[in-house]
Amino acid sequence: xxxxxxxxxxxxxxxxxxxxxxxxxxxxxxxxxxxxxxxxxxxxxxxxxxxxxxxxxxxxxxxxxxxxxxxxxxxxxxxxxxxxxxxxxxxxxxxxxxxxxxxxxxxxxxxxxxxxxxxxxxxxxxxxxxxxxxxxxxxxxxxxxxxxxxxxxxxxxxxxxxxxxxxxxxxxxxxxxxxxxxxxxxxxxxxxxxxxxxxxxxxxxxxxxxxxxxxxxxxxxxxxxxxxxxxxxxxxxxxxx
Numbered sequence: 725x726x727x728x729x730x731x732x733x734x735x736x737x738x739x740x741x742x743x744x745x746x747x748x749x750x751x752x753x754x755x756x757x758x759x760x761x762x763x764x765x766x767x768x769x770x771x772x773x774x775x776x777x778x779x780x781x782x783x784x785x786x787x788x789x790x791x792x793x794x795x796x797x798x799x800x801x802x803x804x805x806x807x808x809x810x811x812x813x814x815x816x817x818x819x820x821x822x823x824x825x826x827x828x829x830x831x832x833x834x835x836x837x838x839x840x841x842x843x844x845x846x847x848x849x850x851x852x853x854x855x856x857x858x859x860x861x862x863x864x865x866x867x868x869x870x871x872x873x874x875x876x877x878x879x880x881x882x883x884x885x886x887x888x889x890x891x892x893x894x895x896x897x898x899x900x901x902x903x904x905x906x907x908x909x910x911x912x913x914x915x916x917x918x919x920x921x922x923x924x925x926x927x928x929x930x931x932x933x934x935x936x937x938x939x940x941x942x943x944x945x946x947x948x949x950x951x952x953x954x955x956x957x958x959x960x961x962x963x964x965x
Contacts, residue, residue: 830954
């Protein structure tokens, strides 16, 4: 049993994978991190854990201490030049965020053809993976909530929007939300042009904010609950317990 742990910008996501599929998945707020051990004791026992951390050393230390207390060997994933069918063409491969790397590995395992890998959370990442498994490059942009908050924080008269999407917004709240959602969808659609001509190309979209703009995307697309966990499970299948 593989325990996959994604220490993201705003919360931790975990999953139990039996080598064929997910037995359980869930989120955990960092305020509740002291309860991680108790939570995991209620799940099937893992023989190994694979984790990605972009939340900083304090979270990493807490997760490490929990694994030690539970007696579960822990492997911290790192971005590689090549791994599990994906080749990293970043100028400095080690500088690619480990969450993006794990999402690319997960995407390759789920769809062995060209794809656009989108993870929508605090930030939105949009990465191009060609049919041969080459990560060609990608974008990082503020997530939907960050975009809305930036307008509220940096303009004199625009509020923190609690609006809804509209094709032709007729109030300020809807105009802000619709603008931010169009910005997300537009960036994804422009990047999909990089792979659109490839047979079987698809846009894989995951992350907590994905549902806010997924229906706006005009290309072959698929929702994936957590691409980072998918990649961590893929990495974990090759590790010796």
